[in-house]
Amino acid sequence: MNIFVCIKQVPDTETKIRIKGDKSGIETNDVKWIVSPYDEFAIEEALRAKAFLKTGTVTVVTVGPDRAVEALRTGLAMGADTAVHVRWETSCNVSIAKAVAEVVKKENGSVIFSGKQAIDDDQGVVFAYTAELLNWPSTSTVSKVEFGTDGKSVTVEKEVDGSARHKIAMNTPCVIAMTKGINAPRYASLPGIMAAKKKTVKVYSPSDLGLSDSPLLKDFDYELPPERKAGIKLSGEIPAQVAELVKRLREEAKVI
Amino acid sequence: MIGFALTDDQLALAEMVRKFVDNDIIPVAAKYDESGEFPHELIKKAWELGLMNLAIPQNLGGLGLGVLEDVIINEELGAGCLGMTTSISVNNLGLYPILLNGTDKQIEQFVAPFLKSPILASFCLTEPGSGSDAGSLSTHAKEDGDHWVINGSKMWITNAGFANQFTVFATVNRELKARGIVCLVVPADAKGVSLGKPENKMGQRASDTRAITFDNVRVPKSHLIGKVGEGFRIALTTLDHTRPPIAAGAVGAARAAMNYAIKYAKERKQFNQPIANFQGIQFMLADMATSIEAGRLMCHKAAWLLDQERHAEANLMSAHAKRFSADMAMQVATDAVQIFGGYGYTKEYPVEKIMRDVKLVQIYEGTSQVQRIVISRALLKD
Structure with a gap:
């Protein structure tokens, strides 16, 4: 079983986001990059699946600029066996899905794990596009993955509306996107970090995969959320303040 | 370069x-x-x-x-x-x-x-009557056939209560002073080893610190590390290797204290503005940052010298790093408590713990005064 884990390098959750002057994206100069947390769940789940099945390989794959190799190194340090880097700076999710699908075909992947969405643009579509391109079944917001011992059948548990759950059975090959809480991702241990640099990162360009740089989707007009207005402090006699508060809650905040 | x-x-x-x-x-x-x-x-x-x-x-x-x-x-x-x-x-x-x-x-x-497993080892040098003057230790080791027999007491031994193995320094003859010391490996379960109660310390309370008594403890001769009389040198070269990391722990604690102080100074308002607006606070923070940088550089340099096996230089740089980082962290932690004011003196906030914890770095693994002895001896050597 060759498990491919589709990961994305995203800004750290504590990054102070600034928008580029032409609103075409965010400023990336001072950004600290991390593996998208949902994708870390997917890496952990893949490592556990490999341990359960006692066979196979785990490959982390990403589509992104040169710096994205750091995300692959993190995956390798956590315990993935190999990595594939498609060097392509594109925000077009269709292009990314095409690249992943081509890589998985080329490298004989038998299942794809990913996070349910990346925490930067929150689109949550690459796993589904990829499944569609490969004609594989897929499901998302998965909170539990159970392989049959043959490695062919797989049962996943899905969260519905927070706490309700149901199960879906599929056969591999398939695409499974994980949600929070499925596991506690391991840290990359020091021996893992040292072993990672001896592992290979295969590099592809879009043309290696027969793809051209013609995005079907274009990102533009980024805007920060409006700054929060300061609160209002009421003054005067208490009964008057209460009346004023009720009035504002009803007419301005419209909560009562 | x-x-x-x-x-x-x-x-x-x-x-x-x-x-x-x-x-x-x-x-x-x-x-x-x-x-x-x-x-x-x-x-x-x-x-x-x-x-x-x-x-x-x-x-x-x-x-x-x-x-x-x-x-x-x-x-x-x-x-x-x-x-x-x-x-x-x-x-x-x-x-x-x-x-x-x-x-x-x-x-x-x-x-x-x-x-193979997360077991612990303790370093047993200090005694109730011998701290900075480690060469005067009195725990005695005597050869007896194929064995060494150890008698005496050790003090302030870190992790002693949970260690599997002790590295013990003892003297074959106190009159030989530093040249009479041996280094012996003692399994924690050896007959005659008894542990004191955990010390109720001011800080670093998550570490275990105890006295150990050796009463006719026998270990095979193969447990002697180095030769008879080399024990003191072995202890000192070991400390050269561990002082930079110990000093770095103090650098980390100081960094944490500074970061807590920065956050608090931005939030705490007095005179209708965040106290971070006041130069009195700003300069305290600036001094913290400078000393943390300096401490880190010394630790890195001492470690680099050790990794290059430039031991003579490393000995001195380890002393610089340990002395400076310990004293610096104590100052930074004290200033951080000052920035927090009354709140900093309570357990509501983490800075009082850092202040209690870093105090020990000025004491263990060679006090700040012992580091100064190492440094000044090197300066005055003919």
């Missing part, structure tokens, strides 16, 4: 330890400080992450890393809890005497088992 860049592996290591500290240590540090309980689970986790016993050579399955990696780890751990940093890093004190001076067979017998 000068280069200050860490390798990708070292940066990834720092990042990993920072994550471990943020997720696993900081949330429970106050709890362990309050209870004085020993953090077994966290030590196990640190061991699993490969943060202990770094110097064990690769041919035995170890990582064969140097002191710089220990320095990087300890700065990050120190930013979380200095007591746990001590507990996690003290195996180095117990194992370096063997790694630096033992035969291949001794290293395999006494050090390799530390790769």
Whole structure:
């Protein structure tokens, strides 16, 4: 079983986001990059699946600029066996899905794990596009993955509306996107970090995969959320303040 | 040529330890400080992450890393809890005497088992009557056939209550002073070893500190590390290797204190504005940052010299790093409490713990005064 884990390098959750002057994206100069947390769940789940099945390989794959190799190194340090880097700076999710699908075909992947969405643009579509391109079944917001011992059948548990759950059975090959809480991702241990640099990162360009740089989707007009207005402090006699508060809650905040 | 860049592996290591500290240590540090309980689970986790016993050579399955990696780890751990940093890093004190001076067979017998499970080793040098004047120790070792027989008491032994193995310094003849000292490996379960109660310490309460008594404890002759009379040198060269990481723990604690103070200074309002607007506060923060940078550089340089096996220079630089970082961290922690004012003096905020914890760095593994002796002797040497 060759498990491919589709990961994305995203800004750290504590990054102070600034928008580029032409609103075409965010400023990336001072950004600290991390593996998208949902994708870390997917890496952990893949490592556990490999341990359960006692066979196979785990490959982390990403589509992104040169710096994205750091995300692959993190995956390798956590315990993935190999990595594939498609060097392509594109925000077009269709292009990314095409690249992943081509890589998985080329490298004989038998299942794809990913996070349910990346925490930067929150689109949550690459796993589904990829499944569609490969004609594989897929499901998302998965909170539990159970392989049959043959490695062919797989049962996943899905969260519905927070706490309700149901199960879906599929056969591999398939695409499974994980949600929070499925596991506690391991840290990359020091021996893992040292072993990672001896592992290979295969590099592809879009043309290696027969793809051209013609995005079907274009990102533009980024805007920060409006700054929060300061609160209002009421003054005067208490009964008057209460009346004023009720009035504002009803007419301005419209909560009562 | 000068280069200050860490390798990708070292940066990834720092990042990993920072994550471990943020997720696993900081949330429970106050709890362990309050209870004085020993953090077994966290030590196990640190061991699993490969943060202990770094110097064990690769041919035995170890990582064969140097002191710089220990320095990087300890700065990050120190930013979380200095007591746990001590507990996690003290195996180095117990194992370096063997790694630096033992035969291949001794290293395999006494050090390799530390790769198989999260067991602990303690370094037993200090005694009730001999601290800074370590050469005057009185624990006695006598040859008896195929064995050494040890009698005496040790004091302030870190991790003693949970260690599997003790590295013990004893004298064959007190009149020989420093030249009469031997270094012996003693299994913790040897007959005649008895442990004192855990000390109720001011700080670093997550580390275990006790007295140990040796009453006719017998170990085979193969447990002698180095030769008779080399024990004192073995103890001192070991301390050269562990001082930079210990100093780095203080740098980490100071960094944490500064970061807490920065956050608080931006939030706390007096005279209708954040206290961070006042130059009195700003300059305290600026001084903290400068001294932390200086401490870190000394730790890195001392570690680098050790990793280059430039031992004579390293001996001096380790003393500089330890003296400066310990005193600096005490000052930074005290100033951080000052910035927090009354709140800083309570256990509501983490800075009073840092102040209690870093005090010990001025005392253990050679007091700040002993470091000054090392430094001034080097200066005045003819």
